[in-house]
Amino acid sequence: MSRTVSLAVIPGDGIGPEVTAEALKVLHAVASDHDVEFETTSFSLGAARYLETGDVLTDEDLAAIASHDAILLGAVGGVPGDPRLVGANIERGLLLRLRFSLDHYVNLRPTRIYPGVPSPLADAGDVDFVVVREGTEGPYVGNGGSIRTGTPHEVANEVSVNTAYGVERVVRYAFRTAQSRRRKLTLVHKTNVLTFAGSLWKRIVDAVAAEFPDVEVDYLHVDAATIFLVTNPGRFDVLVTDNLFGDILTDLAGAISGGIGLAASGNINPDGTSPSMFEPVHGSAPDIAGTQKADPTAAILSVALLLDHLGLSEASAAVTTAVTADIASRAGRTRSTSEIGDAIATAVSQ
């Protein structure tokens, strides 16, 4: 009897629905070959839903989504500068609310330069690393405030909250990830300036390192890490860092590896106490929405991460292999979003 997985699907805004359609096409194609079935429920969330109903994410939405085994998300966000969206903050109210409520403490963002993909770097070398970004703490907690707002005496604060509990669990995950790869872990922070948060991260990495004597550990300030990402990205295996530094480093990583159109991510709750969520790193790109110009590859690679997370590693590898072959065949060709999805879906079921 085949296994059944319930999947909450949030296509979202802009190009989100288009790339999600292709990701699901590939998911269903590979599933039938690996004795698993995905039952999908689609949730209409994002800027469009907000403009229609005024809701960003209701408690009922959240409970319904949380009852699934996993989540696939396309992209959310309306047209930048849309006056009707001022004050809505779909990012905080939807994306970050999901990550925080579902305790997605690992934000997993792999970077590879696929054969055939041009990098903006003249000599990128062999690039294959993964950023383990903390997902539930740091400057993302939303503990800010302002006084005398709108006056010349305004003071606006943002608080970065970091806990031993929160840092240790993500650091431990990063060490395990390094152990399954090339056994190198780089902590990225800014310990010389953010001395309290930095000291906590550093002490926890040092303590956990003792349990993983086969993993080589080093440390870089975040500013120096950006230098190495453009001068010697091949030096990295696993990077572990806080929520904000991880946000910055992974966009840069996407850029050097040939564009954010290939960057996939998993918002993971490793303890399995709530469903993990997989999404491309790119945004909703409203300017090209509906034109079939979007590259669905990042969404499809997010499916590979999803399959891997569910323990379906063969199915995951089939997707990655099909994507890698497809990417290698791209030079000079222009295909629509669904043509790329069709090609990869056909390839995975062969």
Next chain:
Amino acid sequence: MSRTVSLAVIPGDGIGPEVTAEALKVLHAVASDHDVEFETTSFSLGAARYLETGDVLTDEDLAAIASHDAILLGAVGGVPGDPRLVGANIERGLLLRLRFSLDHYVNLRPTRIYPGVPSPLADAGDVDFVVVREGTEGPYVGNGGSIRTGTPHEVANEVSVNTAYGVERVVRYAFRTAQSRRRKLTLVHKTNVLTFAGSLWKRIVDAVAAEFPDVEVDYLHVDAATIFLVTNPGRFDVLVTDNLFGDILTDLAGAISGGIGLAASGNINPDGTSPSMFEPVHGSAPDIAGTQKADPTAAILSVALLLDHLGLSEASAAVTTAVTADIASRAGRTRSTSEIGDAIATAVSQ
């Protein structure tokens, strides 16, 4: 009668003294041609001084430095991991203390790709922008703390403090800088996550923009800004951003423009209420200290920024011209620190 400028010199640690010696050589060479004299006082500060005396920067040091017209700094910081420096934090106690005490609210970091310099980018294009980094607020204020430190229940917070007063003055400086250049200003922040600080920055940029109708303004999230820095750095003219984002972006900018060995910076108090401080962006590189392998170019370009700040724009241009010509002649040559300094010093006085 010639003008006399008093200059506090902080050679610092590692390669600091070597590059500072060359910077002073060039400064004195250009000064005599432009009817100005520099009286220098050297301050022995940094890791070496700390190890000798236990002092990082005494109130007396600070008062003595503050009585000068300007400051030239080489680099500070001991050997990474030196156990005797644990807990000293020379960066906070010396560099940041100077920036904060002397109210260096503009941290000016120009980036150019000089003709003849190889960039790690395959197709960098024409790159000439300047980052105006706020220098006295944001996550750098040192308002952090931790409770239950060292226990599994530790909470470590960092507070980013942003004021209308502090943001407005640096934003105004950035607009004036844009007006004297290509009239494009890009605000970089993370308004969708750091909603209070981001909103303050955004509102102030919008308000000040009304006074500069000839300057075109745009906005990028910090993660997106790193993408453009590697895919299309030519799009930037002036970037204005907070202390931490500015730190990260300028190291990346240094890297794409051919290395941090060419990146100069000014810590500026535009109101003239205290001396401004000029320094290369690079660190003290203790591993090559004393070997005459360090490139003094960033220190020499910091002299150009210093001269410009003092209103000696012809002398500043002479230094930039000499450096540009020297850089263009470098391909394949290896010269010692002092050979490079000698060549540029000779060129400026011709």
